Amino acid sequence: MFLEVKGLTKHFDGVTAVDNVSFKVFPGEIFALIGPNGAGKTTVFNLISGILKPDSGDVKFKGKDLTVLKPFQIRTLGMARTFQNLQLFSSMSSVENVMAGAHVTGKKGFVQSLLRLPGVAIEEKETYRLSVSVMREMGLGSDIDTPASTLPFGKQRLLEIARALSGAPELLLLDEPAAGLNAGETKQLAENLKKLREKGLALILVEHDMDTVMEVADRILVLNFGIPIAMGTPEEIRNDTQVKKAYLGEDEEFEYAAGAGA
Ligand SMILES: Nc1ncnc2c1ncn2[C@@H]1O[C@H](COP(=O)(O)OP(=O)(O)OP(=O)(O)O)[C@@H](O)[C@H]1O
Numbered sequence: 001m002f003l004e005v006k007g008l009t010k011h012f013d014g015v016t017a018v019d020n021v022s023f024k025v026f027p028g029e030i031f032a033l034i035g036p037n038g039a040g041k042t043t044v045f046n047l048i049s050g051i052l053k054p055d056s057g058d059v060k061f062k063g064k065d066l067t068v069l070k071p072f073q074i075r076t077l078g079m080a081r082t083f084q085n086l087q088l089f090s091s092m093s094s095v096e097n098v099m100a101g102a103h104v105t106g107k108k109g110f111v112q113s114l115l116r117l118p119g120v121a122i123e124e125k126e127t128y129r130l131s132v133s134v135m136r137e138m139g140l141g142s143d144i145d146t147p148a149s150t151l152p153f154g155k156q157r158l159l160e161i162a163r164a165l166s167g168a169p170e171l172l173l174l175d176e177p178a179a180g181l182n183a184g185e186t187k188q189l190a191e192n193l194k195k196l197r198e199k200g201l202a203l204i205l206v207e208h209d210m211d212t213v214m215e216v217a218d219r220i221l222v223l224n225f226g227i228p229i230a231m232g233t234p235e236e237i238r239n240d241t242q243v244k245k246a247y248l249g250e251d252e253e254f255e256y257a258a259g260a261g262a
Pocket of ligand 1: 012013015017037038039041042043044
């Protein structure tokens with residue numbers, strides 16, 4: 001099994017943030033995790049990527065138990081993530097940011113890089129080449145040397161995805177990638193996500209923008225107060241009464257999307 005989450009549960013001082021959540025993700029699919037504010041989506045990401053440890057439940061990635069591993073160990077297994085708040089190195093150029101992501105899986109270690117031991121220069125060149133190619137894929141081909149801090153916000157978001165991709169992950173976790181993007185940038189993002197799926201990558205997407213979710217997701221899991229309330233295709237989720245009830249008054253966007261698709 002590629003990714004299997006079973007009975008995942010996490011409490012924070014009396015609040016059950018994630019309550020017995022189970023799902024599987026397959027290679028080459030976009031799996032979306034949605035739910036009203038505070039539903040537990042980011043906590044699920046933190047549990048999968050090793051930032052938090054579950055109170056109970058299992059997370060297995062390619063047969064390995066992730067709950068006993070540290071975040072960097074999980075990254076080297078082929079999983080990458082982005083964060084709700086951008087975490088770019090603002091003093092670096094765009095391509096240097098992407099190269100920093102590639103070093104996660106670099107074969108030459110950090111100490112070797114510092115000592116400039118043989119093989120490092122070749123690997124740096126290879127990393128640069130890979131980083132440029134990932135940036136082009138994300139539509140950032142004209143921004144290779146642009147300082148990350150001067151990129152428009154939408155491009156900074158794409159750059160963060162490029163950085164996550166430069167570690168050549170098989171599974172990418174994206175936390176609200178469309179937040180703060182304008183309509184054109186959101187469209188570009190959706191196209192990019194579909195391209196990544198075509199290449200066989202699996203994506204788990206936490207996203208409030210329902211148009212984007214409904215357009216790109218193969219399957220959707222809906223959480224409410226940490227509890228899974230529905231799982232299915234966009235069509236099934238759009239028409240699910242429990243889901244509509246959970247969102248009522250919470251998120252007009254969902255109501256709009258539900259109405260638009262009906
Ligand atoms: N580190 C923490 N300490 C205490 N409570 C937390 C912590 N992290 C999350 N929570 C609580 O757990 C619940 C789930 O939060 P989480 O951030 O996972 O939800 P979410 O679905 O990602 O929300 P949003 O859509 O607003 O980002 C909330 O009640 C939140 O207040």
